[in-house]
Amino acid sequence: MNKKTIGFVGTGVMGKSMAAHLIQDGYKVNVFNRTKSKADSLVELGAKWCESIAVLSENSDVIISIVGYPKDVESIYLNKDGILNHAKAGSIVIDMTTSSPALAKTIYDEAKLHNVKSLDAPVSGGDIGAKNATLTIMVGGDEEAFSQVEDIFNVIGKNVVYQGKSGNGQHTKLSNQIAIAAGMLGVAEAIIYAEEAGLDIDKVFASIEHGAAGSWSLSNLGPRMVKEDYAPGFYVKHFIKDMKIAIEESEKMGLFMPGLLKAKEVYDALSKSGFDDNGTQSVIQMLKNQIKKG
Structure with a gap:
């Protein structure tokens, strides 16, 4: 079975290691980060750099984000040049930032309007868990969407638990x-x-x-x-x-x-x-x- 193409937004302290594990597991990974140099090591591993979130979204089956603050999450998902306005119908978006449960529900509702599935999946384990692929991942959203990407979660985490409806991960x-x-x-x-x-x-x-x-x-x-x-x-x-x-x-x-x-x-x-x-x-x-x- 062909593996999904993953778009990864946010290659900071934790995101960089998480994306690296996905590349090493054989996934095609598109990357975007506000500071391009922070993604250089991933490009060397085989990731494809995208010049914008829009380009990344248009060319990915699953889009993962892990950024700093709820305002950043809102910006990358809901702006006109953001993820939801450019994601392919049928794709799955996964925000792994620790953010607001209400914002997770807003993204979930907006994603539905675009025929996109949305999961909130914040993580625990810090840089050590990210480097060792032992993160705890807490997932909210539709269980059907969770089951479609559980294999991806298992590449970057060891304790992956589906928590129920949208916002419950947060x-x-x-x-x-x-x-x-x-x-x-x-x-x-x-x-x-x-x-x-x-x-x-x-x-x-x-x-x-x-x-x-x-x-x-x-x-x-x-x-x-x-x-x-x-x-x-x-x-x-x-x-x-x-x-x-x-x-x-x-x-x-x-x-x-x-x-x-x-x-x-x-x-x-x-x-x-x-x-x-x-x-x-x-x-x-x-x-x-x-x-x-x-």
Whole structure:
């Protein structure tokens, strides 16, 4: 069976690795990114560069996007030169950006008018998950469309779960971010405490990451915190965006989320200190500074 031609929009920290896995698996991949140089390594692997989103959309069976913010998603899908006005009838669009559930539903409804199927499929796992093709993928939309592209998801992820109707992928990802938010502060505070107590931090990790405190953040980002390695696996500015959306959605539901609100407060302060383009693990620096001031 011939594999579908995939259009990939957004070749940043995560998108580049995701697109590379698809190329290596034998898919024909068309790529577009606002900064062309960020797609150069993919072109070297065999991807075809497209000069515009319109050209990419007209020549792809499945179009995947992973960009920065909901405003970017809205622009690439709904503008006159965007994906939906140029996608082929019968094609499938998949937005893997963490975005607004309401926007996912808007894109789904608009796609139907163009005889295009739409899925919202945000991911979790950061740069490590993207590089290792072990991402968790949370999918909302029609199950028929999901079944048609499940093989594609399985190339870039290991935990692919269909969550139901349009927008549910985004709601699931927001649940994920809520769980991470306060947990990131806990990981940083645990490290600070252990260091101040004079403990061997490697031995501390050996004990607590396999007990009740174990988490992806502790095992993968904890060591980066200790090394003061703040390279972005996931940008601070994008995490703040996710928390903002989660707070807005929670307020619509009449929910009070104290852990989420406190985490956003700390990350907002981190952003104001110039850490927007660092990884989320850099929050330990903000907490260390606050503790010293205290």
